[in-house]
Amino acid sequence: MKSRRQSGRGGAMLLPDGNLHSSGSKMERKDVEKNRRLHMKGLCLKLSSLVPASPSSDHHLRHYSSSPPSSNKDAATQLDQLDSAAAYIKQLRGRIDDLKRRKQAAVSGTAGCSSSISTGDYKGAPSTATTALPVIEVRHQDGTLDVALVSEVGRPFRLHEVIAVLEQEGAEVVSASFSVVGDKIFYTVHSQALYPRIGLEAGRVAQGLRGLAAAAAVSPSVLLT
Template identity: 35%
Template sequence: MDQNPNSTKADRKTIEKNRRNQMKALYSQLTSLVPHQAPRVLQNIPFTPFLEMISVSDQLEGATNYIKKLQVNLEKMKLKKKCLMGVGVSANSNSSSNNGGAKLQNVDVRVKGSALEVVLITGLINCQFMFSETIRVIHEEGADVVSASFSLQDNTVFHTIHSKIGDCGQEYVATRISERLRKFVV
């Protein structure tokens, strides 16, 4: 076989040139997908093409950090979605509470004239279901929900529901709601 050393050298150069062009195109595509944030030093300089001043390795590191941040945000969103959908959150999830989303339930019913206040304390596992059932019980007993709010602390959800009871039989309705909710929570 007759191989010319100059042709193999030219082939290697062409292959390397094509590889570099392909990598350059991939870097360009990657940097176009990642949001650009200029370093503070370059933000004050007008008309500075700051991406040209940042090394490729720094651009790759920035893209890697951005992707990792997106993954963390995605996991947080999935956890929040599970909570809002009423699906259980496992105790080994990335929650920072000591009860790990355990089943914590308490209900307190207070009557003030024709106003009824229900304070419901639940864990993350059953927050949506317990809230919906409490609203259902209040409506079934003939009370009108005026407002409802909640707050979240660690893995505990505090619901406060304000409702209005009709004029006749206020005490009876309040007692009945209280009994049904206590049976439901236990």
């Protein structure tokens, strides 16, 4: 049986249908793989845009965008981006757990907030179990800024005003929430620097929050770390 067919007049040789189908399947697989890589590259870039920039990540991103296409280089860069995202998520989980512990300590009547900042840079009134409300805590670390507030139910903070203070100082609010426990209201705001190279001034944020408390004719206790 012949593996090729000859045309009647010109003598041209035609490939069998099976070979044509095999060639088409290979091209289709290449297209699928190319689209998969492009999709993965887009997901990694989107993920890296959600993680606060650091000098190392900026270097990798510039190298990633300027280098010629290379599957090995792309894979290495994507692994770096995934490692950075995983480390950032782990850091956020640690902060969430820390805030939960502070909230639980405050609800039980202990000075949970003050005990966790003994090694930090502290400015403001001394913190004790009898500290008058409201309490303002500002924690700044690695381009992120967390704000924890405690107020009386009768003299609450306006959350949109708190967010406005952060945005005025160049912070981008990632999440904000509050809960009412007994006669107290607990607020938690997590933000990051809108422009990482410029950074954030925790002192200016604390000053703005003091202004909000002063508007309510209250003398707050401020914890700045």
